[in-house]
Amino acid sequence: MTVVIFHNPRCSKSRETLDLIREAGEDPVVVPYLEAGWNKPQLQALFAVAGIAARDALRGGAPAKDLGLLDEGVGEDAILEAMVAHPELVERPLVCSPKGVKICRPPELVNALL
Numbered sequence: 001m002t003v004v005i006f007h008n009p010r011c012s013k014s015r016e017t018l019d020l021i022r023e024a025g026e027d028p029v030v031v032p033y034l035e036a037g038w039n040k041p042q043l044q045a046l047f048a049v050a051g052i053a054a055r056d057a058l059r060g061g062a063p064a065k066d067l068g069l070l071d072e073g074v075g076e077d078a079i080l081e082a083m084v085a086h087p088e089l090v091e092r093p094l095v096c097s098p099k100g101v102k103i104c105r106p107p108e109l110v111n112a113l114l
Contacts, residue, residue: 003028003113006094014093016107021095024114033094037087040080046094050101054079057103059091 003026008014021028047054054076064070069082069089083089091103097113104110 001026001098001114003095003097004031005029006031006033006090006092008032008034008088008092011092013105013107017093017095017104017110020107020110021114024111026114028095033090033092034087038084038090040084043080043083043090046096046101049096050103052103054083057091057094058083059089064089 003021005014005018005021005028007018007030009032018028018030043054043057047057050057055074058064058069058079060070063086064082067082067086068074069079079089091105093104093107095102095104095110095113099113102109102113104113
């Protein structure tokens with residue numbers, strides 16, 4: 001099975017999720033999304049499979065707050081554009097497998113994808 005983790009090595013939850021994937025015997029594709037970045041169609045596809053809106057995948061706090069993205073009137077398109085410009089805005093870790101896509105926070109959520 002192919003498992004992909006969009007990973008931030010500085011994040012303990014992302015590291016824990018990666019460890020759980022490997023402990024399950026999987027050799028995941030690890031995408032360092034802060035370096036690789038995102039594109040809008042990629043995010044739209046991931047969120048569609050996960051059954052969530054971009055707002056659901058938006059990390060709170062700065063820079064989302066500083067960019068005004070937490071305001072109620074901000075639309076999906078504006079959030080997606082901001083996520084492309086600022087990859088750190090996407091909640092982590094995001095994992096996809098043939099069983100679906102999830103934001104694995106807490107890390108144990110990854111078990112449903114393995």
